[in-house]
Amino acid sequence: MLTLYGYWRSSAAYRVRIACHHKGLAFDNRSVHLVRDGGEQHLPAYGVLNPNHLVPTLVDGDLILNQSLAIIEYLDEAYPMPALLPEGPVARAKARALAQNIASDCHPLNNLRVLKYLGSELKASEAQKTAWYHHWIKTAFEGLELQLEQTSGEFCVGDEVSIADVCLVPQVYNAERFKVALDDYPLIRAITARCRALESFSLAAPEQQPDAL
Amino acid sequence: MLTLYGYWRSSAAYRVRIACHHKGLAFDNRSVHLVRDGGEQHLPAYGVLNPNHLVPTLVDGDLILNQSLAIIEYLDEAYPMPALLPEGPVARAKARALAQNIASDCHPLNNLRVLKYLGSELKASEAQKTAWYHHWIKTAFEGLELQLEQTSGEFCVGDEVSIADVCLVPQVYNAERFKVALDDYPLIRAITARCRALESFSLAAPEQQPDAL
Numbered sequence: 048m049l050t051l052y053g054y055w056r057s058s059a060a061y062r063v064r065i066a067c068h069h070k071g072l073a074f075d076n077r078s079v080h081l082v083r084d085g086g087e088q089h090l091p092a093y094g095v096l097n098p099n100h101l102v103p104t105l106v107d108g109d110l111i112l113n114q115s116l117a118i119i120e121y122l123d124e125a126y127p128m129p130a131l132l133p134e135g136p137v138a139r140a141k142a143r144a145l146a147q148n149i150a151s152d153c154h155p156l157n158n159l160r161v162l163k164y165l166g167s168e169l170k171a172s173e174a175q176k177t178a179w180y181h182h183w184i185k186t187a188f189e190g191l192e193l194q195l196e197q198t199s200g201e202f203c204v205g206d207e208v209s210i211a212d213v214c215l216v217p218q219v220y221n222a223e224r225f226k227v228a229l230d231d232y233p234l235i236r237a238i239t240a241r242c243r244a245l246e247s248f249s250l251a252a253p254e255q256q257p258d259a260l
Numbered sequence: 261m262l263t264l265y266g267y268w269r270s271s272a273a274y275r276v277r278i279a280c281h282h283k284g285l286a287f288d289n290r291s292v293h294l295v296r297d298g299g300e301q302h303l304p305a306y307g308v309l310n311p312n313h314l315v316p317t318l319v320d321g322d323l324i325l326n327q328s329l330a331i332i333e334y335l336d337e338a339y340p341m342p343a344l345l346p347e348g349p350v351a352r353a354k355a356r357a358l359a360q361n362i363a364s365d366c367h368p369l370n371n372l373r374v375l376k377y378l379g380s381e382l383k384a385s386e387a388q389k390t391a392w393y394h395h396w397i398k399t400a401f402e403g404l405e406l407q408l409e410q411t412s413g414e415f416c417v418g419d420e421v422s423i424a425d426v427c428l429v430p431q432v433y434n435a436e437r438f439k440v441a442l443d444d445y446p447l448i449r450a451i452t453a454r455c456r457a458l459e460s461f462s463l464a465a466p467e468q469q470p471d472a473l
Contacts, residue, residue: 099361099403110350114364117356124349136337137323143330148312151327151364161369168391169382182377190312 049074050106052096054081055256058154058217059115060103064251065213066119070126078258081159101160116150119210131210142204145194145211149218153187157221177225184218184227188235191215195234202238208245216242220253262287263319265309267294268469271367271430272328273316277464278426279332283339291471294372314373329363332423344423355417358407358424362431366400370434390438397431397440401448404428408447415451421458429455433466 049067051074053060067074079102080087087093088100097104097113104111105118107125112118123131132139155161157180165171165179198204203211219239222229229236242248253259262280264287266273280287292315293300300306301313310317310326317324318331320338325331336344345352368374370393378384378392411417416424432452435442442449455461466472 097403098406099365099400101365110353112353112357114357114360116364117353117360120356121349121353124352136334139337140323140325140330140334143333144325144327147327147330147363150360151329151368152312152314155364155368156374164392164395165382168395169378169384169388171382175382178381179377182381187312190310193311 050077051075052077052079052093052104052106053102053256054079055253055259057081057102058221059101059150061217061220061251061253062115062150062213063103063105063118063122064256065216065248066122066131066210068247068250069129069131069208069213070122072122072126076257078256080258116146116210116214119213123210129208131208131213133204133207133209138204141198142209142211145191145198145203146209146214148187148191148194149214153183153218154221156183180225181227184222184225187218188222188227188229188232192232192234195238199234199238201241208242208247212238212242215239216248263290264288265290265292265306265317265319266315266469267292268466268472270294270315271434272314272363274430274433274464274466275328275363275426276316276318276331276335277469278429278461279335279344279423281460281463282342282344282421282426283335285335285339289470291469293471329359329423329427332426336423342421344421344426346417346420346422351417354411355422355424358404358411358416359422359427361400361404361407362427366396366431367434369396393438394440397435397438400431401435401440401442401445405445405447408451412447412451414454421455421460425451425455428452429461 049072051063053063079093088102094100096111099113103115103118104113112121119131133142162176165176195203200206202208203215216239219235262285264276292306301315307313309324312326316328316331317326325334332344346355375389378389408416413419415421416428429452432448
């Protein structure tokens with residue numbers, strides 16, 4: 048059985064939960080509380096599993112793996128069906144690019160540790176932190192919406208769920224949580240609604256996790 | 261022939277240049293000057309190619325692709341040999357995780373647009389921006405060095421160049437440019453030195469590009 052170290056509100060962990068449910072993979076869902084006691088991810092015992100002290104970490108037998116997209120690619124190679132990468136190099140490339148637009152260019156800027164640094168080191172106010180958060184989501188979603196005009200069908204790439212949708216829905220969750228207006232992104236909203244209607248996405252939702260507040 | 265829109269100092273473009281040279285792929289190397297005239301990446305004509313207004317963008321026939329790691333995965337599928345992903349799901353997963361440690365958790369925080377925002381919106385001083393830059397590189401390199409103890413041989417994953425090395429060397433270039441001390445990272449330094457001795461890496465180096473200052 049797989050073991051997933053995550054946190055209910057971590058959107059990187061949320062991605063991996065969606066991927067596991069999509070593939071029907073049972074996993075032991077272990078909470079690494081990112082806030083309590085200064086953050087359990089900083090504990091030395093967790094650092095043995097994940098030297099970056101971030102979530103998620105997947106354990107599959109002898110393999111201990113970090114980075115949500117590397118985990119999802121691994122799951123897609125080790126447990127191929129149903130796939131999360133489309134067939135053919137071109138469609139796969141488009142799915143990966145959309146996923147990385149979120150996972151590399153948007154989410155890391157709004158991660159908990161970054162918001163903490165803005166406050167503690169740069170003395171950013173709550174309003175400035177919120178403006179920062181909104182800025183990077185809007186910047187990413189503007190580009191994403193234009194790209195989805197080229198790539199999407201029912202989902203981000205054509206009519207099948209892919210790694211791109213797995214990244215999109217947690218990012219939309221973050222946007223809603225921080226009250227980013229999504230009116231300008233009709234494709235993002237429509238695709239997210241279709242995803243949320245699927246059991247794999249609803250089972251993975253933050254509120255459904257045992258460590259949710 | 262491939263067309264690569266990049267910039268000499270962009271470490272994401274640098275990654276793709278290494279990948280192309282590694283595979284012996286000829287490419288038309290077009291400069292998108294990130295500084296001149298407020299940044300050529302913001303021009304509407306470039307936005308048609310890359311709605312995120314970032315570099316790099318690869319054009320291969322009808323395919324227009326952004327995101328350096330998606331581009332490298334595409335090149336590895338479309339032009340398989342010599343490979344940039346190792347064989348077997350476990351080794352591939354480790355290479356991807358190391359690559360994403362850099363491409364998702366380190367580099368995006370130190371990108372030009374982020375440094376600009378820190379200055380213009382948060383009024384960060386030059387010293388504060390430098391401290392920010394150093395902080396995220398050191399945070400990433402500490403974790404990376406520990407992971408390399410588990411995964412590395414001559415290169416990041418075993419004894420062959422992979423996507424992880426392709427990401428590591430441009431990040432070390434950035435670290436050196438901003439005078440981050442690398443004494444605590446002997447594996448990072450040794451692997452970088454071995455990579456730099458290879459023609460694929462030296463041809464891709466920023467100083468070798470036609471748009472270098």
